[in-house]
Structures are given as C-alpha cells and as structure tokens.
Amino acid sequence: MPDNIYLPELARITYIKEEVAGERSIKTFRVEPVNGDSFEHECGQCAMLSIFGRGEMMISIASSPLVKDYKQFSIMRVGRVSAAFHDLAVGDVVGIRGPYGNSFPVDDWRGKNLYFIGGGCGLAPIWPVITTAVAQRDSFKNITVFYGGRSPRDIMYKAELEKLRGVADVHLSVDKAEDGWDAYCGFVPANVMDKEPSSDNAIAITCGPPIMIKYVIQNLRSLGFADEQIYTTLENKMKCGLGKCGRCNVGKDYVCVKGPVYSWAELKELPEEY
Amino acid sequence: MEKILHKERIDDWISALTGWEVLSPALEDGIWAYRPVSGAVRLDHPNTTQPPKGLAFPQREVFFSFEQIKGEAPRLTQILPDTVQRAVFGVRPCDGRGAVRMDRVFGDHVEDTYYQARRKNVAYVGLACNQPPSANCFCLSVGGSPVSTDGLDVLLTDLGDRYFVAAVTETGKALMTAANSLFDEPADADRQQLKSVHTEALAQPQRAVHNPDAVPAKLKASFKSPLWEELARACIGCGICTFLCPTCHCFDINDEVTGSAPLKGNRVRTWDNCQFPDFTMHTSGHNPRPTVGARLRQRVCHKFQYFPENFGMPQCTGCGRCISECPVGIDIVSVVNKVVEHAG
Amino acid sequence: MINVRDIRDAARDLLAKGEVRAVIGYRRGSRGMAAEPVVITAPEQADELVWDPTCFHNLALYLVEDRKFLAHSRKAPGAPIAIIAKGCDARAIVVLMQEHYFKREEVYIIGVSCEGVGVLDERKLAGHVPGTPTDAAFEGDDFVFTTPEGEKRLPAREVMADRCLECRAPFPKEHNVVFGEDKTGRELAAPFAALARFEEQGATERWDFWRRQFERCIRCFACRSVCPMCYCDECVVDSITFPVAPETTADEKANRIRWIERSAVRSENITYHMTRAMHLAGRCIDCGECERVCPVNIPLRLLNNKMEREARERFGYEPGASIGAASLVASFNDSDPGSFIR
Amino acid sequence: MSEPETYEPKIVAFLCKWCSSAGSDLAGVSRIQYPANATPITVPCSGSISPLYILSAFNKGADGVLLSGCHIGDCHYIEGNYLARRKIYLIKELLEFVGVEPDRFRMSWVSAAEGAKYAQVVKDFVADLKPLGPQDKLKADRT
CATH class of the missing domain: 2.40.30.10 (Translation factors)
Incomplete structure (x- = not known):
C-alpha cells in the first residue's frame, strides 16, 4: 500500500x-x-x-x-x-x-510593492508571506502592513510587528478608540483608505473576517487596484484536506486543493458561497 | 472475449471462482441488497436499494488506532483494508458508471489509499437492463445507457434461457477463463439476438433531462435563482438521496474513543452528507449553505455542473434512487428541468 | 367522500381573506402518482391542492419548520398558518401544542377524514397493478389507480399502510374545519396486532430480530427528519463538532458529550433508535412516517407501538388526545407500576 | 462466553445525591461487606436520569445498570422519583422488548439511612448478573 x-x-x-x-x-x-x-x-x-x-x-x-x-x-x-x-x-x-492547498505566488511578486491587510486572527495566514518577504527584503520594493483588532488586547504578534517597523511600514488600528492607543482608530478598510496605498506595481494581500475582506476589496478597487492585484485566502470547513470529503467546495473548487489562496480575479468568478 | 452461458450454469460459474467472494442481489427484509452468494443465483432483481459502492468505499473505514498513556507520546497503528477479492454479480450499468466516477474522485489529485486498496479487489459483473429496472431511470439523459459497459468488468445480457457474456476488462476475462468449459461460443443467432435486445433496451421509455448538454451552463447561470428555495421547500434534510447514490462520496473523519487511561480509540471515516445542515458549518457557526435550498443546489450542481467542469462528465448516472426513495418526492430530473427551463 | 374542490375552496377562501398566511397541503408530484407536500401562499395556487391515497406525509412537520424559520428570522408570525391534517396529523399537531411548540390560535387546521380507509403503502402495490400507475383516487372502500392499461380498482385494505389499517382515530378531532365523514370506530385490523405477534417470541428471537434490523440502518436519519416530534435543535446523534448556535462557546463545543458515534454499526444504531423510541414515548401518534420513509425497511413502528401500548395500558395515556393534558413522562399517578423496583 | 469462576460484572450505579448516594456512603462507613462491582455516579435526582445515560452505560461496556433514588414520598424535589418510576418502567420494557435480559437493569429505592439495603441491592444485582455473563448486545462494536 x-x-x-x-x-x-x-x-x-x-x-x-x-x-x-x-x-x-x-x-x-x-x-x-x-x-x-x-x-x-x-x-x-x-x-x-x-x-x-x-x-x-x-x-x-x-x-x-x-x-x-x-x-x-x-x-x-x-x-x-x-x-x-x-x-x-x-x-x-x-x-x-x-x-x-495552493500558495501565494510570492516569486511572481519580486520587484513589487506589497501591501498586507489583516484583521483579527487573519494575520496568521499572511504572516509567512510577510516574513518571507522581509527575509528576502532586497527582492521586494516597499512592504506595508495594515493590521487591526477590535481593541489593543486583540492585536496578535505585537512584538513581531514592532520588529517589522525597521523594514516595513506598519499601520495598526483598533476598531474603537481607547486610552493609550495612539495609532489609527477605526476599521481596517478605513485605515487602508486613510493611507491611500498606490496600486502602481503593487500587490495587496488581505485576510480577516469576511466582512472586512469584502470592504477591503471594495476599497482597493476604488484605489485603482486591478482584480489580479488583490489576493485573499478562503476558509471553509474541512475534514480531509485532499479534495475528497466534499464539504469545503465553492462551486467546482475544493478550497483545500484549489485554494485557500485566490486572487480576486479568480474568486469573483466563483459562486458566492463562502 | 464474448461467450454464451446457459442460465442454469451461472451457479457453476460462481462456484468456479475460487479465491473470490461472490456477491449477488438478494431480497432480504423487503429490500434488494448485495449479499454473499448462498444458494442459487437468479439475476431477476430490479436495482438494489444501495449501489455496490460500499465495497470500495464502506460507510465506515478505520484509518488507524491510537493509544496514549498520559504524559507520553501517542502510538498510532495503521489499520489497512482487508485484501479479499470480491466479485459482484448483477451490477446495473448505471452503478458501473458510478464506479467510474468514484474512481476519479478517489484517484485524481492524490490517490485515496483506502479506496484504491479496496477498489482493486472488486470486480463488477454487470447485467444489461433489458427493461428499465425503475420507473425513475434516466441513464440516457446523463450519457449512459442500459447496456453500458463503463466501469464493469463483464457485461451479461439476458437472452431468455442464456446470458450473452462479454468481458470488458482483463479482470473480466480472468473471471470467465476461470470457468472456461461452462461457456459456449456465441453463434450468429446469439449475436443477432444480442443486437436486437440491446436495441430494444435503448428504445425503452425513460424519464428525461431535457437538453442535457445545456444543463451545466444553465445551472451556472441559475446559482442565485430563488427557485432553489422553492424547489427545496419540502426537503426534510435527511440523507437518503446521497446515502443511496452511486456517486456521492462525501465523508466525515472523527476520533472514536474506546477507552481512557490509557486513552484509546480509532480515527474513523464515515459517510457524510451535504444535505445535513451541519455539513458545511464552520466552527464559528457561520454556514456557507445555511438553507435547504442552498443544500439542494449543492447536490444538483455538484452532479450536473461542478463535476462536469472538473471531470468532463456528469456525476449523476441516472439510477433514479434519489427520486424513488425521497420521502417527500424531490425529484432531481424535475428539479434540473425546472431550473434549466427557468433560466430560459 | 371528500371532494377535493371543497378543500381547494376552503384554502382559496382563507388565503383570499387573509385569514391565514399560507396553507400547507399536498399537490401532485413529479414522481409517479405520488403527492408531495406544498406550502401555498396565494389563492390561485389553491387549485394545485390534491387529496388522494398518496397523501402519506404528516404535514405537521412543516408547522415545525415554519416555527423554526420564524424563530430564526425573528419574525412575528402574523396570521395563522393553515394545514391539511388527517387524523394522525391532527394528533401530532395536538402533541406539539401540548408541548407549547405553538399556540392553538396560530394554526388553522383543515381536517380531512380518512373515512373508511387510509393512505397507500407503495411497497404493497407491487404486483397488484400493471405498469406504473399515474394516478390514485379514493372511492369508498377502494382505491382506483390509473395505469397505462386502464383503470384498476383494488380494495383499499389490500394495499393500505399498516398504520392506517390499525388506526383507531381516522378522523381529525382537533380542527377548524373538517371534510369527510367521521368513521371513528371502524375496525380494519386490530391495533397492535403486529406488536402482539412479535411479543409472542422469546427474548433470543426478539434480539436476533432487532440486531438484524439495527445492523442494517444506514443512519440517513430520514426517520428523525420526517418526524414532527423530532424538533430539537441539537440531537444526540449529530456530529458534536458543530456549534448549535453562533453564540455557542468554545467550552460548550469542547465539552459536548459524544453519546453516539457516527459509525453506522449495531451498537450506535441501537442506541440511536432506542433513544428515539424513548424520546417519542407518549408523543408518537403513530403516523408511521418513520417506517414509511426508511430506505432499508426497518420496522420502526414496532418500537414506537410498544411504547404507545405501554402508555395506554399502564398509564391510561393516549398521545395527541388533548391539548391541555400533561405529557406522559412529565406526569405520574400514585398507582403507576412500581413492583419492579427493589 | 461467560466465565463463572472469574467473571465479575461491571455495574454502573446512578445514585441520587440526596438518598442513595448517602446510603452507599453509609454502607462504606459502616464497613458493610458488599461486592465492589458497582461504579457509582451521583446524579441530582433519580428523575434527572435520561434514558440515554442508561443506554450509554451499556454502550460503554456496563454489564448491568442500577438506578437508585429516594423512596416514594421522600424526593427532595417532591416528585422526581415519581417521574423516574414512570420513565424507568418504559425503558425497562423497551430493553426487554428488544431482547436485552431484563435483569441487566435494576431500580431501587435506598434512603440515606439504608446502608445495609444498598449493600444488599448491589449484592443481589451482582448475583443475578453473574449467570448472564458479559453484556455484549448494547456494547460498542466499533473496534
């Protein structure tokens, strides 16, 4: 066998x-x-x-x-x-x-500006891209990280994010203002709009709660990002990871095989069932 | 290899299959089911309530057992399928085609070790449907036929007092060779009769999916149709349609604990079902398919759109079981036709 | 004899006057001659309604579905919902009201009497009529089938469901309006006859029988899904990894007990079916739907009948007889049997 | 199948916390000798027992299941044991109906003062279970 x-x-x-x-x-x-x-x-x-x-x-x-x-x-x-x-x-x-599953096409992004936009525990799936890009810092142009949590206590990878500041722009946010928080107050998509990232030679990678992703994509589109410049990851209930158990599909795609990484250009072609 | 077998010799053929466990349809407790052969075999069944898919994909499969003494590393012991060779007699062509589809699911991308190990030990001796075995047959609408050999190792055709026996695969030839002396060479008259029986079989009236080639595109266009909720309104969310389907392959994996101190148990695969409300529910409570309509759409689109998109063939083989057995009369032929018609 | 036009008129009228927001009934399905459940909301849909021997389904299930839908969408029910109910279905509705699942005024019961007969058991029909019948109709004590070879008349009792043969209350006592004659007291077959026959066997034979039945169960849960009494949001046989509600906490999910494994093996199946039989004790009104829908023919009515007869004989309890009555296991008498207790 | 010499039936005993549990404690502190076959599980009231507890105990390998509560009239919750009596009657009937030996399930009333009675109930139960041998009808068959 x-x-x-x-x-x-x-x-x-x-x-x-x-x-x-x-x-x-x-x-x-x-x-x-x-x-x-x-x-x-x-x-x-x-x-x-x-x-x-x-x-x-x-x-x-x-x-x-x-x-x-x-x-x-x-x-x-x-x-x-x-x-x-x-x-x-x-x-x-x-x-x-x-x-x-598949992976982020990081090698294709060499020489580009990278924008990472995460919310809540959605920082974890894009963290390997951030750390890989930082480890190969010279291969990429600007690296910018937007990340937000409900409150300062909900911010994960705090120390790591602080360490990032030397090599990347880091824009943190919390949903509601709170004493001792001097960075942005408001939702992540608004923080993105606030900083107006340029779509020029750029890739945006976003992960977080579905509602956040929805508005982030909307905002990126309004900033001139093309569908092919926006990447996100899907999550669905999975049992096998091998495209056999049948529950994580979105349309014809099993997310565990064809996903979790999708460009918005690919994702918008799938039925809205996630 | 094509031969003639007189019907009274079928039991001798089965007896000659040493090394094989032979199953055939038996009427037990009011239902037709594949059972190990005991006594005379008469292939006069309609279709079995359940397809033979469980032989390669049993409802319960243990992957491994685990044992863990507190504070120590767990110990895993693989459990592998048995290696008994099984020959199934009387398999209808729709179920043979079901096996072809299961083979794709469990063979493509990565091979499912358990399915493959079992599948290679199963041989299907099919029986052509001279008459549709059920009022809800529609194999012709999904690219099949009552005389299809897809997925079968041998196809029997009932010619009255004898079978026309055609080997489809090498395994099929081996099954026939094991009892060579029982078979006769077909005469021209036999071939003539075979031809006319098959022609008649193909002309039998069946239920029909209208314009089947257009179905995938029409379904795709109808994803957001309100019709789905309407068509599923009576659905009770049970698992009959999928548990009886020759091509449904969804499963669950769970740990079944059999003892504590030390912790003992098995990791087990069991059939699961896209019609159960919790099938796709995330741990967060979010459910991508929260309604009966969304779940009916998934079943129908999987069979008639997603599977064709992925494998170039409909997943449904037209056996009609889901129609015959649905407690509330949800009828996949009618559902597909209505959605397609509605899509314009 | 019920004229289906009367049922349609009543439904149309109720919808037209806005007295009900929907009517749960039967319409012609696409599978052979069988009727299928339908919920109509517009007066003009009333003409779709049918009443014939294939109206097997216990539509009370859809009152439960409706209630769940309303609860989920946090909608006020507004006007009542109407339902076509046979004798057994009406008893189910009474049990649901006994359990305060909904209030009497929230349901408008359009009763239909089974009169001298009942509904068809499709499995019994094999061999009785040629080809595939396209239509079935009540006619006195007979069913009349339309077949490709013309009309075929059969005495109903030859092909009727066992539950109907044994039914003691084929008339929906609880109703807002009712069609058909009250033939309560008709005797087609002695109630609990199959049960009595079964119990003549010894323990070994009984166990051999049930082991065989339970080994066959494929756990499709159609018996549970079709049962109007199985309305729990959380069932002991479901996978325990899913949250009952979005607000279910991680601790609740982590600590849920897996009473019954998902493996369809004898021990788990028997635990499921016996638990269900106990949960239905004093609640099952013997509509027989669980047995009808079982794809592998497990005689589930036997289990439920056993509980029903014990309730009747030991505790004088009839399920579905009275909206105000306390339920079987939430009540007691000083004279309840207790000699088995040490 | 049964090994009369060495076989010791496993009993799961659901004991109400107000009476029978105290009764079993009394049996212990009074140093009454009785078989150690019963694993006690304290429950709030005999009326709180779900049939599922009993079936689950059998599923997990119990050879016998005992439910013990306060005497009729003495329930801490006034009527819990009345409700239990009815419910337990039904499950007992059901178990017997499917062919499980009726002696595998037992119910008793044992007060907090009846240490000796508790010991006797367990003793009798063990004696009645021994000839039946291991219970495998309802026991999990999922190896």
Missing part, C-alpha cells in the same frame, strides 16, 4: 505563546517533528493538526517556508479541537499532516 494519506506524523510542541487573551483567545504554537524530517510547505498552505481522541482541524501554517526547524500555527480557541490545543503544554505530542 502506498503512503497512507490520512496518517499524521507525530510532532512535539516546542513553544507556546498566548497572543490574545479572553473568551476567544489566540495562542501561537511551534511544532517540530518527532521523527526527524517533516514536509516542506509554501506560503499560504495549511496543515491538519490532530489531538488524538479529539479530532483534526485545518490550520494555516503561519511560519515562513524558510524556517525549517519548526512550523508555527496561531490558533484561536473556538471549537472542540482548538480548545483542546489551548490546554496543551510544551513537550506534548500532536499529529500533523500536510501541506494542503
């Missing part, structure tokens, strides 16, 4: 950090394969993480493909498996299989 496509590799948790506290807290986990080598991935791809006895969930890989030692995942505590993940400690062993 060939490789069992449903059998996960074992991976040990080597690092846990709480990014956001509260009811829907977010924690970042790093996992390393228990038995030596793990699979390689590209920016934007996902992996199925397991806790045996609880189940599996599809999570985007938040670390750059250039990082070989570990894979990073930022997981919001919303469901059965993610809640169990939040109870894990460094040293615990979980299951991982992947990588699944």
